[in-house]
Amino acid sequence: MDDDTDNPTKWMLAVRDKRDRVAFGRLFDHYAPRLKAAVRRGGASAAEAEDIVQDVMLSVWQKAAQFDPARAPVSGWIYRIARNRQIDLHRRKSRPEPEPLDLEGEAPPDASQVLALEQETAELRRALQALGPDQRQIIETAYFGELTHAEIQAATGLPLGTIKSRLRLGIERLRHELKELRRP
């Protein structure tokens, strides 16, 4: 692994293993402004979005022991926490979540596995950035928004079939980048 400190995985591991507040501050500076933008895309006001950002970032600190860099990139792990929080608030009750894996007593993951996942994630990010603005917006709406397909159509003026195929196309292109992740 290279030496640079500009790496959310390292920050997250420092938070998990050393309860490192400086590293947590770095995670906050990176993710909180992105979370705010993402949550607002789901229809939240700026104030509501900041409440959710606070809850999510505190959960990142509190649930750090569950973070496993061989199984999830930091961004994906935080995405899940944020989405669950949004859904719980929306429904006013907890959504069913899978049993957590019991990581205690498990051998620490192979560093090469962690690195491979980081590289996959970086490629995925680049693939997303390479998409046209239309496709990217549709994907962001699918992952953050509460809009149905019909509402997406109303918002963009595009016919539903086009939307669906664009959504599929965009996601399929991204999925292509993920093949290595999908080991049985």
Next chain:
Amino acid sequence: MTGIGHHVPEAMLRDYATGALPYPFELVVATHVSMCDTCRAALGAEEALGGAALDGAGPEDLTPGLRDAVLSRLDDTVIAPPRPARRGIYPGPLAELIGDRDPRWRSVGPGVRQSILHDDADGSARLLFIPPGEAVPEHGHNGLELTLVLQGSFHDESDSFGVGDLEVADADMVHLPIAGDGLPCICLAATDAPLRFKSLVPRLAQRFFRI
């Protein structure tokens, strides 16, 4: 766990990740993922996509003071609700819903029992108990039906399903599941619409038993 051959379809995992599934299907997906490392990894991939989109979002300026407010709360005592643990044949998400008691079974036919866990406009989720060799009354469904095996097995005209296997049946499919030999078959079944039975008697029974 090994030997699971019928998994959650990819599109459904994506919908679980993005929060687009109705509650009864979320329950089934969360339960299956608790039993199936393949689908746990695939769900992780879907969430990685969400994470990549998060990395590319905004950024949007925060209210000054938000950072300090969060940092000042890191020492707060947190009473985290215990994460759901498996109880017997019931994986965490189901055990959480059932609680400490055994499911409340009701008879719905010869030896066949059910326990309704959820029933509202989003659809229904229930446990089915089918003695070996017994059939579940034949039915079609208005929407999609998911059936996840928790104990024993069942088979229908086209396939067989063991512990951890998920059957996805759409509205066009009329099937006749029969429980396999050995232990009674216990399944989690969920629909996004009420079931409808083909013959009159079960249809009457449906009104009483909410099958």
